[in-house]
Amino acid sequence: MRMLAFANKNTKEILRDPLTLFFGLGFPLVLILLLSAIQANIPVELFEIQHLTPGITVFGLAFMTLFSATIIAKDRGSSLLQRLYTTPLTPMDYILGYTLPIIPISVAQCVICYIAAIFLGLDITVNILYAVLFIIPVSILYIALGLLCGSVLNDKQVGGICGALLTNLSAWLSGVWFDLDLVGGAFKKIAYALPFVHAVEMERAVLAGDFTGIFPHLWWVIGYATVLLVLAVLLFLRQMKKQ
Amino acid sequence: MYAIRTANLTKKYKDIIAVDQLNLQVKKGELFSLLGVNGAGKTTTIKMLSCLTQPTSGDAFLNGKSICKDIAAVKSLIAVSPQETAVVPGLSVRENLELMCGVHGFTKEKQKAKIAELTELLGLEAVIKKKAGKLSGGWQRRLSIAMALISEPKILFLDEPTLGLDVLARSDLWDLIRSLKGKVTIILTTHYMEEAEALSDRIAIMKDGKLLICDTADKIKARAGTDDFEQAFIHIVKGVAK
Numbered sequence: 001m002r003m004l005a006f007a008n009k010n011t012k013e014i015l016r017d018p019l020t021l022f023f024g025l026g027f028p029l030v031l032i033l034l035l036s037a038i039q040a041n042i043p044v045e046l047f048e049i050q051h052l053t054p055g056i057t058v059f060g061l062a063f064m065t066l067f068s069a070t071i072i073a074k075d076r077g078s079s080l081l082q083r084l085y086t087t088p089l090t091p092m093d094y095i096l097g098y099t100l101p102i103i104p105i106s107v108a109q110c111v112i113c114y115i116a117a118i119f120l121g122l123d124i125t126v127n128i129l130y131a132v133l134f135i136i137p138v139s140i141l142y143i144a145l146g147l148l149c150g151s152v153l154n155d156k157q158v159g160g161i162c163g164a165l166l167t168n169l170s171a172w173l174s175g176v177w178f179d180l181d182l183v184g185g186a187f188k189k190i191a192y193a194l195p196f197v198h199a200v201e202m203e204r205a206v207l208a209g210d211f212t213g214i215f216p217h218l219w220w221v222i223g224y225a226t227v228l229l230v231l232a233v234l235l236f237l238r239q240m241k242k243q
Numbered sequence: 244m245y246a247i248r249t250a251n252l253t254k255k256y257k258d259i260i261a262v263d264q265l266n267l268q269v270k271k272g273e274l275f276s277l278l279g280v281n282g283a284g285k286t287t288t289i290k291m292l293s294c295l296t297q298p299t300s301g302d303a304f305l306n307g308k309s310i311c312k313d314i315a316a317v318k319s320l321i322a323v324s325p326q327e328t329a330v331v332p333g334l335s336v337r338e339n340l341e342l343m344c345g346v347h348g349f350t351k352e353k354q355k356a357k358i359a360e361l362t363e364l365l366g367l368e369a370v371i372k373k374k375a376g377k378l379s380g381g382w383q384r385r386l387s388i389a390m391a392l393i394s395e396p397k398i399l400f401l402d403e404p405t406l407g408l409d410v411l412a413r414s415d416l417w418d419l420i421r422s423l424k425g426k427v428t429i430i431l432t433t434h435y436m437e438e439a440e441a442l443s444d445r446i447a448i449m450k451d452g453k454l455l456i457c458d459t460a461d462k463i464k465a466r467a468g469t470d471d472f473e474q475a476f477i478h479i480v481k482g483v484a485k
Contacts, residue, residue, distance in 0.1 A: 005344070009334060009338075013331065017333070079329040082329060085295055087343075087394070088319065088348070241297075
């Protein structure tokens with residue numbers, strides 16, 4: 001219950017920030033509408049709604065990395081954590097308290113994208129529900145990345161690294177905006193060694209009802225999410241001890 | 244039993260000794276001030292006593308509980324109001340207080356009663372619905388102290404509570420701190436000599452991690468041979484006092 005009080009504080013802080021509502025919920029919607037408009041004039045297979053929507057739902061999660069990193073970095077910078085470290089909250093309370101509030105926001109973002117996609121012609125199938133369900137491990141992956149960054153960077157650095165660099169890198173290396181085969185070589189190898197493209201291909205497979213196609217991508221997502229979460233916990237504990 | 248007893252408490256950072264073999268005792272209900280110039284070791288001492296950092300050697304006992312071995316027990320006794328105002332700016336005053344009730348595991352009934360009690364004690368009624376980030380420095384400090392008092396601590400650490408406040412806000416906060424005297428043991432760090440003299444039962448002066456003197460303000464002045472506490476502090480820190 002102590003953890004829920006802390007999570008509640010984080011939920012309020014995130015939802016009261018208007019930038020959260022714009023980037024977290026509005027921006028992916030704008031992208032779907034814009035790219036669908038382009039697709040209507042110049043057809044590109046990559047931007048067909050059944051390909052585009054899973055990619056956008058994954059790309060939108062890059063903002064969850066930004067939210068989780070920002071909230072930790074701000075708490076660290078304001079001495080709030082120093083106060084809370086003298087309370088009975090445990091390290092696990094902090095990690096869950098930062099992670100749990102962002103999962104429903106991620107799911108809401110995904111649902112909004114699919115509702116928009118349905119209006120743009122996406123067939124209504126039960127696979128949409130599965131796609132929303134499978135976004136949860138992907139969101140944990142992105143949130144863990146944010147926890148890790150927020151534990152070592154200050155809020156200004158978080159803005160630059162998570163807000164600009166990571167958002168772009170996760171986009172380029174995800175196969176959402178262009179087919180990775182077009183670049184090929186080392187770029188493609190690096191992309192497939194990272195989790196972003198696997199998350200997108202997993203979501204595309206789920207939406208298409210190709211459940212054997214989920215693998216091995218799901219393992220990549222879960223593997224990276226686990227490693228990043230463990231690293232985030234270790235780095236958070238390190239900065240806690242540094243106090 | 245003392246509220247606080249340190250035994251050769253030492254903290255080293257690589258080749259710097261931040262606190263060097265500190266031995267002091269604080270009685271229950273006492274308002275005890277730690278004074279010293281920057282780098283004297285005051286904040287490091289408070290961080291060790293509040294379990295934020297582990298000592299390199301030595302130990303300290305808060306109500307008999309070791310800061311090295313009984314961390315959970317010590318945490319249940321203490322509360323800290325850090326040097327920077329540690330409030331959540333995006334939450335209202337009430338929500339900040341609710342947060343602290345929540346992390347201490349209070350029931351809804353206890354939470355309601357505690358918030359009502361502290362709102363009255365600290366005069367927060369007028370700002371209870373306002374966002375903490377919109378409050379003046381003085382109100383934020385008040386809220387910060389209220390948040391520290393939520394857990395009904397036996398020992399309260401106030402790290403430079405009036406830093407950066409105007410004269411009136413400081414005077415208000417002094418009244419508040421005076422009203423807490425006797426109810427809770429208070430450890431205060433400050434750079435303001437008049438603050439330490441006006442509020443404290445006893446004062447410890449530190450320099451380079453070492454304890455130079457620990458006594459009442461009057462006895463410290465007598466020892467330094469002056470009627471002015473600031474002069475006494477300067478004499479002692481510069482090593483002039485006998």
